[in-house]
Amino acid sequence: MCCLAVKQLFKVILWDLDNTILDFLLAEKNSLKAAFRELGLGKCTDNMVKLYSSINVKHWEMLERGEIKKKDVYRLRFQEFLNEIGKDANPSELNELYERGICDTVEFIDDSFKILSFLKGKYKQYCVTNGRKDVQKDRLKISKLDTVFDGVFISDVIGYEKPNKGFFDYVLKHIIPCKKDEILIIGDSLTSDMRGGNNAGIKCCWFNPNGKEKPCDLIIDYEIKELSEIRDILENE
Structure with a gap:
């Protein structure tokens, strides 16, 4: 009996850091x-x-x-x-x-470290963050998130901030080769993460724990209140 392989829609997850993974x-x-x-x-x-x-x-x-x-x-x-x-x-x-x-306070949101660890190896996961290079690198090291991500992209290094298309053009050139519809960005910020995802032409998942009103001027493919919901999205696609 032949078993058909289930095609995985997403290959790459771009994670925002602040107020998505870390508090x-x-x-x-x-x-x-x-x-x-x-x-x-x-x-x-x-x-x-x-x-x-x-x-x-x-x-x-x-x-x-x-x-x-x-x-x-x-x-x-x-x-x-x-x-x-x-x-x-x-x-x-x-x-x-x-x-x-x-850097003195490292607190995870919604068991985010466990979630990223579970997804490690199943998807390529990259951190995409605005902020100071030294501060963000220290926080990633202290939290041990640097052991989970396949790569880290910081605006200070790239020279562009999210949501600038230049930021995402750089990221897409430096991750594994894949189609844009195989990439999902997850973040809490409408102005940097969701708009940035729209500018880049990739799928967007809005982490909205406080139930903010969904804007009409952005394409948001998925909306979650808890990070654990991301597993259902990935497994059902």
């Missing part, structure tokens, strides 16, 4: 509070953290739209934040302490 919001909170203590700026309240987080997101989205340079993100976000809370400190010094402290 960046927790790392951000812990790092900002530690930087306040080191600089003697008093207590950094949870409301201050939320304010900073919104300012940070705003500046990264400006970068993604090409409105500012990356070096400006690091300076301007803390300049605006310090002005908002009425604290007198050097924005560049605060930024440096904050960036170094990000």
Whole structure:
């Protein structure tokens, strides 16, 4: 009796890192509070953290739209934040302490490490992330994610940020040869991951744990609330 082989739709998974695999919001909170203590700026309240987080997101989205340079993100976000809370400190010094402290908190989202480990060998898995090269490489090493991924692509190294097509053109040239419809990007960010996937012409899976409204201007092929759902998507395709 002959058994027919089941064709696997996807061969490659591109994983976003922050707030998809690793809990960046927790790392951000812990790092900002530690930087306040080191600089003697008093207590950094949870409301201050939320304010900073919104300012940070705003500046990264400006970068993604090409409105500012990356070096400006690091300076301007803390300049605006310090002005908002009425604290007198050097924005560049605060930024440096904050960036170094990000590596001190490594917390996985939704058993993400177990999920990636399960998929290892079944699919080629690559990390695609914006951010500083030194910080992201340290976080990948500390978390041992560097042992799971088949490759890592960081915007600092490539010279383009997600969602810029130049970022994804570089990635597609440096992964295993495959068709675009055999590639799936998984991420939480609409502006960098989903739009980036659309710009690259690849399938998109939106990790949406907080139930945000699905936008009309993006093609989102799959939507998941928990990372464990990705196994069902891959196995049923």
